[in-house]
Amino acid sequence: MADNQQVEMVGMNRSAYWRVLAFFLAPAVVIYTLFSVYPLLATIFDSLYQRQEGGALTYNGLGNFHTLLTDDTWSKPFWNAFRNNILFFIIHMCVQNPIGLALAALLSLKQLAFRNTYRTLIFMPTMLSVVIIGFVWQLILSPLWGVWKLFLQALHLGFLFGPYLGEEHIALLTISLVSVWQFVGIPMILIYTALLAIPDDLVDAATVDGLNQWQTFFHVKLPLIWPTIGLVSVLTFVANFNAFDLIYVMEGALAGPNFTSDIMGTLFYRTFFGNQLQPGDPTMGSTIATMMFLIILMGLLVYLYVIQRRIQRYSF
Amino acid sequence: MLKTTLKVACLAALGVCAMAATASAGKLTIESWRNDDAAIWKEQIIPAFMKSHPDIDVTFSPIPPKDYNAALNAKLEGGTAGDIITCKPFDASLDLFNKGFLTSLNDLPNMKNFSDVAKAAWTTDDGKTTFCVPMGAVIHGFIYNKDIFKELSLTEPKTEEEFLATLEKIKKDGKYTPLVMGTKDQWEAATMGFQNIGPNYWKGEDGRKGLIAGTQKFTDPVYVNTFKALAKWAPYLGDGYKAQAYPDSQNLFGLGKGAIYAAGSWDISTFRGQNVPMGAFKAPPPAGQADCYISDHTDIGIGMNAKGPNAKDAKVFLDWIGSDEFANIFANALPGFYPLSNTKVTVKDDVAQTFVSWRGQCKSTIRNSYQILSRGQPNMENDLWNVSAQVLNGAMTPEAAAAQIQDGLKKWYAPQQK
Numbered sequence: 001m002a003d004n005q006q007v008e009m010v011g012m013n014r015s016a017y018w019r020v021l022a023f024f025l026a027p028a029v030v031i032y033t034l035f036s037v038y039p040l041l042a043t044i045f046d047s048l049y050q051r052q053e054g055g056a057l058t059y060n061g062l063g064n065f066h067t068l069l070t071d072d073t074w075s076k077p078f079w080n081a082f083r084n085n086i087l088f089f090i091i092h093m094c095v096q097n098p099i100g101l102a103l104a105a106l107l108s109l110k111q112l113a114f115r116n117t118y119r120t121l122i123f124m125p126t127m128l129s130v131v132i133i134g135f136v137w138q139l140i141l142s143p144l145w146g147v148w149k150l151f152l153q154a155l156h157l158g159f160l161f162g163p164y165l166g167e168e169h170i171a172l173l174t175i176s177l178v179s180v181w182q183f184v185g186i187p188m189i190l191i192y193t194a195l196l197a198i199p200d201d202l203v204d205a206a207t208v209d210g211l212n213q214w215q216t217f218f219h220v221k222l223p224l225i226w227p228t229i230g231l232v233s234v235l236t237f238v239a240n241f242n243a244f245d246l247i248y249v250m251e252g253a254l255a256g257p258n259f260t261s262d263i264m265g266t267l268f269y270r271t272f273f274g275n276q277l278q279p280g281d282p283t284m285g286s287t288i289a290t291m292m293f294l295i296i297l298m299g300l301l302v303y304l305y306v307i308q309r310r311i312q313r314y315s316f
Numbered sequence: 317m318l319k320t321t322l323k324v325a326c327l328a329a330l331g332v333c334a335m336a337a338t339a340s341a342g343k344l345t346i347e348s349w350r351n352d353d354a355a356i357w358k359e360q361i362i363p364a365f366m367k368s369h370p371d372i373d374v375t376f377s378p379i380p381p382k383d384y385n386a387a388l389n390a391k392l393e394g395g396t397a398g399d400i401i402t403c404k405p406f407d408a409s410l411d412l413f414n415k416g417f418l419t420s421l422n423d424l425p426n427m428k429n430f431s432d433v434a435k436a437a438w439t440t441d442d443g444k445t446t447f448c449v450p451m452g453a454v455i456h457g458f459i460y461n462k463d464i465f466k467e468l469s470l471t472e473p474k475t476e477e478e479f480l481a482t483l484e485k486i487k488k489d490g491k492y493t494p495l496v497m498g499t500k501d502q503w504e505a506a507t508m509g510f511q512n513i514g515p516n517y518w519k520g521e522d523g524r525k526g527l528i529a530g531t532q533k534f535t536d537p538v539y540v541n542t543f544k545a546l547a548k549w550a551p552y553l554g555d556g557y558k559a560q561a562y563p564d565s566q567n568l569f570g571l572g573k574g575a576i577y578a579a580g581s582w583d584i585s586t587f588r589g590q591n592v593p594m595g596a597f598k599a600p601p602p603a604g605q606a607d608c609y610i611s612d613h614t615d616i617g618i619g620m621n622a623k624g625p626n627a628k629d630a631k632v633f634l635d636w637i638g639s640d641e642f643a644n645i646f647a648n649a650l651p652g653f654y655p656l657s658n659t660k661v662t663v664k665d666d667v668a669q670t671f672v673s674w675r676g677q678c679k680s681t682i683r684n685s686y687q688i689l690s691r692g693q694p695n696m697e698n699d700l701w702n703v704s705a706q707v708l709n710g711a712m713t714p715e716a717a718a719a720q721i722q723d724g725l726k727k728w729y730a731p732q733q734k
Contacts, residue, residue, distance in 0.1 A: 073694050073727060143556020144564050166500045166558025168711060254698060256502050257558065258706055270698075276503070277690035277697035279407065 040293070046286035057283070064287040078288070080259055081267040082295075084172055088263055089240040091176040092183075097232055099180070100187025105217055107188070108195040119192070123185035130182070134249030137178045141165060165250060172261045179246050183239075187232045194228035195221060227308075234303045241296050244269060264292050343373045344629055345398030347391070349384035350616070356649045364645055365636055372629045374400075392417040392621070399624035400633060403448035403617035405437035406686050413440070413447040419622040420445045424631065426638025426657075433521060433680055434656035436687060437614040448617035449637045450656035452646065455671045456512040456611040459579040461572060462593040464492055468575075472597040476513075476545060479600040483552040486575045494552035496574035498560025499708045502701035508578040509549070510704045511683045514542040515609035516601040520681035528688055530731030534722035535715075543707050543714030545602075550708055558709050581652040581671045588651070588665070596670045598678065612680035614656060647672070692728030699724050 012020070050060035068074045103122060107115050125133065140148050143163045152161050164174040198221055206216045244265025247255055253275045255262035270278065272285025346357070357376040365374060377398060379387045385408060391397035392412065401418060403409040412418045421427060422445060427435075430450050438448035460472070468489055473479040486494035499505045518524070518538040526532030533539075554560060554568060569577040570590035577583070579596070587594055601608050618637055620630040636642055643655035644662070651665035654672050663669040690697040699721055706712035712720075725732045 073724075138561070141559070142564065143559050144554065144568060163500075163556035163559030166498075166556070166560075166709065252501060254502055254701055256500065256702070256705060257709060258702060258711065275695070275698060276701075277407075277685065278695035279691065281693075 043286045043289050043293075046283055047290040049283050051281070051283055060283075064284055065291070068284070068287050068291065074284070077259065077262065077267055078264075078291075081262045081264045084261065085241055085243075085263040087172060088176050088179075088243065089237060091173065092180060092236050092240055093233065095177065096180040096184050097187050097229070097236060100184050100232070101191055101229065103184070103188045104191035104195055105221075107192050109213070119189075122188060125182045126185040128182070130245040131249055133178065133182050134246055137181075138165065138250060141174065166257055168257050168260045171251065171257060175247055175250055175261055178250070179243070182246075186235070190232055191225060191228055194225040198224050230303065230307055234300065237299050237303070238296055241292060241299070264288065264295075268292065342371050342626075342629060343375070344400055344626060344633055345375045345377055346400040346402065346618075347388055347398045347621075348376065348378045348402035349381040349404075350402065351378035351380060353650060354378050360649050361642070361645055364641065365633065368641075369632060369636070372632065374633065388412075392623075395623060397621050397624070399621050399626045399630040401448075401619050401621055402451075403438055403619045405614050405617065407691060409438055409448055409617065409619070410440065413445075417622055418447045418619045420447055421449060421619065421631075421634060422446055424449065424635050424638060426635045429638050429640075429657040429659060431656075431658060431680075433612075433682065434614060436682065438617045438619065441688065448619035449634050450614055451618050451637060452616040452650070452653040453612050453614050453656050454652065455581045455654060455674065456508065456613070457579055457581070457596050457598045457671055457674065458512075459569070459577045459583065459587065459594050459596050459667065461492075461569070461575055462595045463572070464575045465595070470575075472595065473600050475603045476600045477603050480548060483549075483576070487552055493554035493568060493574040494576060495549055495554075496565050496569045496577040497549070497553055497708075498557050498562065498565050499553075499705040500559050500561045500564075502705040504562055504565065504578075505546075505704035505708050506697075506701045507683070508580060509546050509708065510542060510700060511611050511613075511685075512578055513545055513599045514539075514684070515611055515679075515681045516599055516605065517542045517545070518684070519607070520609035520679045524681055524684040524687070527684060527725075528731070530729075530734055533732065534718045534725065539721075540714050540718045541602075543704075543717045546704065547707050547710075547714055550710055553708070581654070581668065584652040584665065584667050584671075585650075594667045596667050598674045608674075608678035609681055610674045610678045611683060612654075612675060613682045613686075615653070689725065689729065692725075694724040694727065696721065696725060 047064055048060060048062070049057045050063065052058055068078055103118075106112060107119055112118075140146050141164055143149065143161075149158070149161045152158050162170070164170050202220055202224075203216060206220045211219065242265060243263060247261050247263060247266050248269065251261045251266075253266060253270050255266040268285055268288045271281055271288055274280035348357075350357075354376060362374045362376060366372065375398075385404070388397065388401065389412075392401075392415075397417075401412070403412075403418070409418065427446065427449070432439075432443075434450040434453070435446045438450065439446045464486070465471070468485060470482050470485060473482045483494040486492055497504055497508055515523075518526075518532070523532060523538060527534070554574065560568075565574075565577070566583065566586055568574045570587055570592060572592060577587075584594070598608065598610055618634060620627065620634055624630055638657060640657070640659040640661075643657050643659045646653065646655045647661045647663045647668075648665075651663065651668035652671070654663075654668075655661060661672065663672055685697045685700055703712060703717035703720055707714055707717050722732070
């Protein structure tokens with residue numbers, strides 16, 4: 001029976017070949033087109049229109065983009081959100097990924113006891129809902145009933161405590177660190193897997209050549225996992241520039257205080273859906289969404305053409 | 317997005333079924349977002365109506381508040397909405413009227429029971445057509461803990477000076493948070509702070525209408541002084557008030573740790589649940605001012621589907637909503653939500669009664685950002701949240717706050733550009 005089928009497959013005529021191809025490709029093509037390509041294109045088209053009073057849509061060319069980038073009312077919040085977003089990304093790159101790398105390096109040491117327990121515990125927050133994370137951390141950091149205050153006081157560091165989420169200069173940093181705490185498991189697990197994939201021969205050879213653990217890591221393992229670190233960075237970039245939920249949960253749609261925690265996701269949400277008495281503006285919202293798409297696209301292109309090409313040389 | 321669309325579609329489908337059931341004469345369906353009050357409607361309000369109108373069968377069919385606007389629009393556009401539509405205040409309902417989904421109710425006999433302020437939220441900009449019967453309002457003021465006032469032998473403050481002196485005494489004692497309010501959620505600062513005490517400064521409706529007409533500016537002394545008065549609260553707010561959210565405030569006062577709570581009347585039922593010994597006083601006017609003004613904000617109305625199948629009965633029902641009977645049931649079933657008719661209602665909850673008694677002593681007004689002024693970009697309500705919180709945080713001067721609002725308004729609102 002199986003043999004029979006194989007013969008048929010090989011001896012398939014042209015039209016049958018296309019039918020089979022279509023059969024296997026169709027689900028993916030249909031689903032991606034419907035839920036990914038179409039909404040993306042529709043968003044971009046929307047951004048070229050403007051809603052008139054009375055509800056009629058009129059073509060506005062790049063007018064919305066012009067307004068967004070030059071009219072104070074829009075450009076100030078936009079660049080503010082952009083700056084905050086970059087800061088949000090930098091904090092993740094400087095804190096989350098190095099910690100993820102360090103954790104992965106530790107976990108991949110064969111001498112370490114309870115490796116699986118640590119791995120599971122560190123990865124756990126990643127699987128929790130952002131709503132829970134936001135709620136729990138708001139309680140921990142609350143100046144009224146939070147345990148963080150008591151914790152710092154016990155360490156005689158009480159002076160470091162403040163109403164972080166209500167302070168302009170520190171609110172975004174606080175939320176970023178909460179986000180780092182939640183998502184540190186992702187770089188950890190990706191890098192950990194990459195480290196496990198390094199052939200033992202290489203490490204053994206390094207040991208025989210007299211390198212210690214430290215040197216082995218920096219001179220043998222690290223160069224081999226650069227591609228994974230590059231991948232982690234680009235995932236962080238995309239996730240951070242699409243971020244919205246944690247800030248919405250912890251600071252609300254107005255991303256206070258004084259918009260210091262406003263990132264592009266929250267700006268988009270406010271614009272598209274409105275807030276309290278602010279009417280939603282779908283076309284302007286689409287314009288912001290398109291800008292987000294373009295920013296992420298540019299970031300990805302830089303990664304693909306500048307960074308990935310170089311690090312490829314080190315990989316197997 | 318998809319989820320919402322699906323939900324809307326499902327709700328619309330449900331609406332079709334509901335319609336099929338109610339299309340016959342003598343049956344009415346109420347569209348509402350007040351699913352919190354579903355039991356009160358089904359057990360108290362509707363039976364009371366059907367007692368006097370046994371031939372009309374009313375069904376209350378609420379939709380979750382978040383989905384209400386979208387679902388209602390879909391139902392109205394699809395022609396499947398119920399006969400009676402619960403109305404959000406101002407632009408959301410005005411938009412429905414302009415699209416022809418709601419109809420003029422000027423000819424309802426009981427419409428005479430409502431003042432112009434009460435009707436403003438559901439009246440066209442020219443003031444000529446009212447399209448929803450005003451149903452409920454919330455009143456701002458201050459709730460205090462009676463036990464703490466007794467312990468520290470304090471009395472209800474009558475003027476702003478007395479108010480600040482009272483706060484100072486509580487602060488000196490040190491045991492309780494003098495004034496419970498946080499700035500993290502921002503709307504608390506604007507709604508419970510700025511809009512609560514402001515009407516005394518800008519003379520209620522005079523100021524509100526002045527802003528709309530362009531004869532007053534936010535940089536006028538009355539508005540700057542409101543922000544100045546607000547700024548004086550900062551030393552009396554709790555530890556870490558900058559990160560204190562609304563539920564934190566409710567808990568702080570509910571647990572008896574705070575003396576005075578900047579309130580909306582809807583908070584009464586929350587604190588009743590926590591058995592706080594409560595009293596209430598109205599926003600204290602500045603010394604030497606004889607008149608007082610309160611924020612008596614129109615929040616919920618009820619109108620009729622212009623294309624509904626049962627217009628005759630719908631009008632009977634809406635007229636009943638305007639009656640004394642409804643006003644009394646509504647006020648007592650939902651303490652803290654007040655009927656908007658001129659009828660003198662007796663509220664059994666004493667604190668809720670205190671709030672509503674101010675209507676007889678002071679002039680009522682609504683929040684000044686709600687009518688017309690929050691239509692543009694930058695949005696005035698959002699800006700008020702932001703600057704009120706900043707003024708309380710000490711991050712912005714009252715003058716700068718007023719200037720920012722005025723600049724924003726001037727950008728798009730023609731009467732303010734003169």
